[in-house]
Structure formats: structure tokens, C-alpha cells
């Protein structure tokens with residue numbers, strides 16, 4: 001089994017940032033990533049992300065590619081195409097994927113597994129799209145009738161994206177509206193249903209009205225199923241609860257960063273910032289242990305030298 005200082009689960013902005021800082025501070029992190037490339041949700045973002053201040057006109061996909069190249073270029077060990085399926089805590093270490101060829105162990109564990117689009121129990125298919133970004137961008141909506149499910153920013157923003165792609169009809173179904181005014185107010189109220197509704201993906205109807213496509217934009221759910229056995233504290237929505245100062249979870253030496261912890265406004269910059277906080281905290285603990293070992297060795301060396309010195313003194317007298 002390969003051993004590291006730190007196992008980082010997920011190579012999105014949060015996990016990549018944490019691993020880069022740890023590597024830069026002289027430690028041995030490893031990233032385990034389900035996808036074939038690092039960069040996380042930015043891989044699914046075909047739009048310009050102009051909220052990372054020094055970058056202008058970078059699309060999410062380009063940011064993801066930059067993350068991937070930066071991490072691999074530093075020689076950080078990455079297991080790509082590998083999902084963490086289990087975590088076990090032993091006395092001194094965490095073991096992931098025990099019994100599998102991808103098994104790894106480390107003294108510290110960082111949960112950076114992000115979020116996945118909430119599906120409300122609906123299954124994705126050729127006529128049922130789940131989540132914003134790439135799934136929506138890849139479809140030719142011309143002349144199609146589209147039901148958008150959800151009442152948040154993503155639902156209202158994607159209403160306009162799908163309209164611009166010349167759908168014949170777009171209708172939002174929202175149990176309640178949470179979208180910010182900049183997405184909500186330009187949306188004609190005649191295209192918005194607020195209140196309960198029924199979805200039938202076999203008949204392709206919403207509250208009895210037929211549609212060519214149904215787009216599910218129910219927000220995000222934490223991707224944390226693999227860590228159930230650890231028993232980390234979660235909030236009522238399932239996100240991991242952490243200490244704001246360190247990002248440590250309720251389990252000692254387990255940290256949670258980025259969207260899986262949802263402790264700051266979720267976006268790439270806060271995810272990366274979280275990675276730095278976790279990296280620094282782990283570095284201090286690793287350094288403290290290394291210092292203890294160094295001092296113990298120094299004291300041992302001192303003890304070993306003493307009898308010899310005393311004998312030397314004796315002979316010279």
C-alpha cells in the first residue's frame with residue numbers, strides 16, 4: 001500500500017490548492033480523483049469565469065486545464081480515474097480503498113470531493129438533463145419546448161441561456177423562488193409556475209403539460225457518500241461541518257474544504273482559499289511531529305556521547 005503524508009479526495013480547485021501548498025512546504029500529498037482530469041466542476045463550466053480577479057476571459061474549462069497542468073507539473077502524485085469508495089481510520093492513519101489496487105494510507109485526510117447536481121430522484125437521460133453548464137450547453141434547443149425545474153439562480157439563468165438558443169417555449173417550475181433579482185427580474189412571470197408540481201419523465205410532462213426536454217436545476221448536494229464510516233458531523237443539508245479557523249472536521253486529522261463543506265460562499269476562489277487553510281494547518285502538525293522526532297534523536301545522541309566523553313576525561317586526568 002502506498003503511504004503519503006496527506007490523502008486529498010478530489011482534485012477540484014480546493015483539493016488541488018491544498019496539495020500544491022503542501023507540496024510547496026516540503027510534504028508528500030496525494031490526490032485521488034474520480035475524473036480523468038483535475039479541475040473539478042470547472043471542467044463542466046463552458047462559460048467565462050471572470051470572478052477570479054487576475055484572470056480575464058478564461059473559460060471554466062481552461063481554468064480546469066490550468067489546475068491539471070500545474071498540479072502534475074509539480075510532480076504531485078495523482079490517482080486519476082479513481083473514486084474513493086471507502087475510508088477506514090486506524091490508530092495512526094487513514095486507509096482509503098482498502099483491499100483495492102488503489103489502496104493508500106496517510107496520517108491526514110482532506111475531503112475535497114465537492115458537490116454533484118441534486119437530481120430530486122430523477123434519472124438523467126437523452127430528454128432529462130441534470131445540472132447546469134456542459135449538460136445544457138451541449139444541446140441544440142432550437143424549436144424544442146423545455147421545462148426548467150428549480151427556483152434558484154441556476155434555473156433562472158439557464159432559462160435565459162435556453163431561450164437564447166431558440167427554444168420554442170421555456171417554462172420554469174419552482175416550488176419557491178430563491179433566485180437573485182438579476183436573474184429573476186428579467187424573466188417574464190408568464191413563464192414561471194410557482195407552487196407544487198408533478199413530474200413524469202416517462203410521459204415527459206410537468207403538471208400534465210408535455211415538454212420535449214426537462215432540465216433539472218435543483219442546486220447541489222455534497223459528494224460525501226464514501227466517508228459515511230468516518231462519522232464526521234454534517235449540517236442539516238448534509239454538508240460537512242468544520243472548524244472555521246482550521247477546516248478540521250469533528251474527526252481529528254480529517255479536514256473538509258471547498259464546496260463539500262460549504263462554509264463560505266461557494267465558488268472557485270473560496271474553494272482554493274480553503275485549500276490553503278487546510279494545507280497550512282496540516283503543515284504545522286507535520287512540522288511539530290518532525291521537530292519532536294528531531295529533538296528525541298538529538299537527546300538520544302547526547303546520551304550516547306556522554307559515557308565516552310566521561311571516560312576520555314578520566315584518562316586525561
Ligand SMILES: Cc1cc2nc3c(=O)[nH]c(=O)nc-3n(C[C@H](O)[C@H](O)[C@H](O)COP(=O)(O)OP(=O)(O)OC[C@H]3O[C@@H](n4cnc5c(N)ncnc54)[C@H](O)[C@@H]3O)c2cc1C
Pocket residue numbers: 009010011012013014015032033034035038039040041042044045046047048049050051060082083084085112113114115132133134223226257258259260266267268269271
Ligand atoms: C456551469 C458552472 C459555472 C460555474 N461558474 C463559476 C464562476 O463563474 N465562478 C466561480 O468561482 N465558480 C463557478 N462555478 C463553481 C466552481 O466550479 C466550484 O465552486 C468549484 O469548482 C468548487 O471547487 P471544489 O474543489 O470544492 O469542488 P469540485 O470542483 O466539485 O471538485 C471536487 C472533485 O472531487 C471529485 N470527487 C468527488 N467524489 C469523489 C470520490 N469519491 N473519489 C474521488 N474523487 C471524487 C470530483 O470528481 C471533483 O473533481 C461554476 C460551476 C459550474 C458547474
